[in-house]
Amino acid sequence: DTEVTQTPKHLVMGMTNKKSLKCEQHMGHRAMYWYKQKAKKPPELMFVYSYEKLSINESVPSRFSPECPNSSLLNLHLHALQPEDSALYLCASSQTQGPYEQYFGPGTRLTVT
């Protein structure tokens, strides 16, 4: 099973709202990732968790707050977003000791109004 699930599929939120994106994998992977993807662009890395610890933060604004409650779950908490944050948010997971391919979820389409 190479499935990564994400909820919700679509999210519309105002600039004063607080919402969360959720991601789950059951492949036993110990690395999980959040990406942001704008139209016609490749995925842009935001955060990496390795063994439930934040290992990479790509200078993402503090209005995005990641959380890794356990090895299967990854959340992205959103607060006071801007319209330019509207994008497809992708979660991915991979093994840490190889092979290193990342498996992506279907994404959450976020619109900030």
Added chain:
Amino acid sequence: EDQVTQSPEALRLQEGESSSLNCSYTVSGLRGLFWYRQDPGKGPEFLFTLYSAGEEKEKERLKATLTKKESFLHITAPKPEDSATYLCAAAQGGSEKLVFGKGTKLTVNP
């Protein structure tokens, strides 16, 4: 600086017309070269991992190859359902990050 460059940006083929997509990379200590397929509004779907020069992988109408400087994704007798954006990404040794190319948008006309 690590870079991955894909060409062409867009490719239109007739059904059955074979072709190749190119991915050139400059990554120190390459740990793996990955190909993904992405349909509009969906997450990238993993296709292949290549680890060393000379390696080849095949899946249905797709074949990926790797040299020391580039990778090719060969599409044999494509069908309209092969239409998608194909992304190439490289992993550098010692890093969990993938360096993505900008993708090739493939359109196969019936």
